[in-house]
Amino acid sequence: MIPFVKAHACGNDFLILEESEAGGRHAELARQLCSRHYSIGADGIEFLDRRPDGSFFLRLFNADGSEAELSGNGTRCVAAWLAYSEGLKATHIETHGGIRTCNVVECSDADFSIETGMGVPTIEERTVDIDSIGPVQGAVVNVGNPHFVLFTVDQDFRTYGHTWEALGAYLCTHPTFPNQTNVEFVRIVSPTEIHFRIYERGVGPTHSSGTGTCASATAAIALRNCARTLTATSIGGPQRIEWPANDQPMRLTGPARIVCTGEATASADASSAA
Known part of the structure; x- marks a missing residue:
């Protein structure tokens, strides 16, 4: 039996497992345990490694078994669990996308509001040519993991004659992105508010994404002159972004x-349950 915690941030849900439970089967466990119809169900698993010096390291595996650099929402869920179970109100969590510092702003039983330092984002405008569509204009944004951000004015986030889900699938696996990419579709509501949708690498359409929130805000601030403090709302709800200057870290505040908690079983060949 494998002990697990399930948590969500704006509907972006994760399982939290101790690294010691993985037994080298990270990808297999992600494919099995994240299955919506045959197991617990989640967008991914955060494997929490507790190092001898008391520090924490996270490895994120998406529902399809692929490993990602980090998740902003997933990291926040882990910080919420450490606050809930161990009373840690401030945590430094290392990921493959860099160290993230999480501070509990508010808490009520199992509900938390957490501010996370998300590092300094980078952005570069880019045009991607898709055979059946033509040139698609957007921006490559890195917030510890890769994103491609597009702007749209459509209430349903359609652009280039396609739904955001369909175009997101095209762009996620486009040869321009050999390691694939997360894709965000952003609509500017006002200088202090944006709405967006996410097609997440290794998962597909998701209710929310912490790094996707940051990437969307980065593009809106850098390319559309939005305010440096703004609200970014996805299907799962709003999060708050603060980016004081281009060379300073971005801060993300949202719920978790x-x-x-529970225990799960995993087959000897977990990939068979994918």
Whole structure:
């Protein structure tokens, strides 16, 4: 039996497992345990490694078994669990995308509001040519992991004659991005508010994404002159972004909720349950 925690941030849900439970089967466990119809269900698993010096390291595996650099929402869920279970109100968590510092702003039982330092984002405008569509204009943004951000004015986030889900699938696996990319579709509501949708690498359409929130805000601030403090709202709800200057770290504030704890079984060949 494998002990797990389930948590979500704006509907972007994760399982939290101790690294010691993985047994080298990270990808297999992600494919099995994240299955919506045959297991617990989640967008990914955060494997929490507790180092001898008391520090923390996270490895994120998406629902399809692929490993990603980090998740902003997933990191926040882990910070919420450490606050809930161990009373840690401030944590430094290392990921493959850099160190993230999380501070609890508010808490009520299993519900938390957490501010996370997300590092200094980078952005570069880019045009991607898709055979059946033509040139697609957007921006490559890195916030510890890769994103491609497009702007749209459509209420349903359609652009270039396609739904955001369909175009997101095209762009995610386009040869321009050999390691694939997350894709965001952004609509400017006002100088202090944006709405967006996410097609997440290794998962597909998701309710929310912490790094996707940051990438969307980066593009809106850098390319559309939005305010450096703004609200970014996805299907799962709003999060707050503060980016004081281009060369300074971005801060992300949003909710996280501990859903449940339990124990799960995993087959010897977990990939067979994908």
